[in-house]
Amino acid sequence: MDRSDNDVAVRTTLTPRQESAPPAELFQTLRLSMLPGIGPRTLRLLLERFGTPADVLAASGEQLATVTGVGPKLIHRIRTADHHVDAARILAWCQKHDVDLLLEASGAYPASLRDLHDAPPLLFSRGTIESADQLAVAIVGTRHATSYGTRQADRLAYGLAKAGVTVVSGLARGIDAAAHEGALSAGGRTIAVLGGGLGQIYPTEHVGLADAIAADGAVVSEYRPDAKPRGGMFPQRNRLIAAMSLATLVIEAPDRSGALITARLAGEIGRDVLALPGPVTSRASRGVNQLIREGATLVQTVDDILEAIGPMGRGIVTEDDRQVRNPAELKLNDLERQVLDAIESASTPIDQVIASSGLAAHQVMATISVLEMRKLIRRISGQYVSRI
Known part of the structure; x- marks a missing residue:
């Protein structure tokens, strides 16, 4: 390279x-x-x-x-x-531009990138990368997005950000920009991975968007700051987008699209590949509809995305010091969290859950049904439950 x-x-x-x-x-x-x-x-x-x-x-x-x-x-x-x-x-x-250099061996380096056999030895990062950013979903798609595509990217990114999920994308025109903007409008976190240096923001009209992302997330690159974007850099960039995310969601991609490269790379490193279907008459959706035919998970809502991600092999700690093992936990209300916290990974008697949570029996039983429906717990028998 x-x-x-x-x-x-x-x-x-x-x-x-x-x-x-x-x-x-x-x-x-x-x-x-x-x-x-x-x-x-x-x-x-x-x-x-x-x-x-x-x-x-x-x-x-x-x-x-x-x-x-x-x-x-x-x-x-x-x-x-x-x-x-x-x-x-x-x-x-x-230093002058508030850009950090993150060595691969340092604690600030994104842990998920270490899954790559060709992980960059260092990253240039403007903004902050937090441990909670391990709970991330990439949203990618065509630069030539339709109004349908940009609306859906904005909607799903907004919902993910509201649920506490970091949205990762590539700062490109079209779907990428809509995803970043949706996450920002929700007051959530988003990370932009560049196909050039931090001193060469491309496209130039996204300089302001990059500033906003750095204030509530991070803009990162493996390239030196003055490196101008070139065609071969973007497939390299795409592997970082895929690796930094638990899943890659493709929204609008024609037959030949960089978004499809990201999806392929995500699958190769064991990440989930998700796809939002588009009109069969739309050229912009041919690639994404083909992904679904080839086995990508069809999603329509934020809940579909959270369910597709499922339990994480390595949990993360949120800003309020909660250990999260499944993204669906982020959408629980206080009562549901209280009941879930009282359930252990081993078989747990429901009477113990009632006693530990301090809630009334009817509240616990109703909440257990909700948690079971969200695939956070399982019933072992009529009187025992366990966390998944």
Whole structure:
């Protein structure tokens, strides 16, 4: 994956959130990973061979030549890395524009990206990425959306955000923009993943939208800030959108669409693929309707999406310190949460649920029926229940 050789101008101070990473490690990771011709896979091979970015940069040409895919041209670039990447200037640009650099090994790095075999070694991030963002759904679709598509993207993103789910998309025109705007209008969180650098927002009319997203979520990129978007960058970007989300929802996609690439990548890494059907006469919906024929889950409502995601293998902790294992929990009212909290994963007597919740028996019995319908618990017998 090539990267631009242009440099951005500024100096080398870490932002407060970057101070937790060793400055030398961050500096060397930035210098190595931003070299033209080094993508995540090549970088991983180099690190497996030499150990640290500093060791890679210090390796001899003969040693570098032992790594698969590293030829004379790339060896020369690595040996003269400081001529190609001015890491100090990039770091200073980031400080000036409130952009954090998140190392893969750091706690601030999105945990879900580690499922990728070619996870980026660092991310440029403007805004904040929170632990609750692990509960995320990607909404993607065509840039040439119809009014039907943009309305549905806005509606579903709004509902997901209201339910506490982070909406991930790519800041493109059409479906992406509608999804981001729907989440923002709900007062929720949304993350935009760019196919270029943070200093090269594309399309340019979305600079204001990017600012709004950074204020209530994050705008992220694996590319250096001055990298101008090019065609090959967007499929790379799409793998991050898919990996950062529990499921990818496609709304309007013609036969050949980047959204279909995102859906395929999501399926390859074990994420759910969801699709909102469109009119059979609409060219914009041919690809998404075909996804449904091929086995994607048909969804129409936010509840459909939450049900499709189902229980999460690794729970997340919400802002109010609640452990959430199933997205459907986010739509429970206080009484329903009270009953659910009284039910254990092991077989739990209903009498114990009544005693632990402090509620009347008829309230508990009615609520158990609701929780069972939402597939959060199961009845083991007439007098026992357990969490799913």
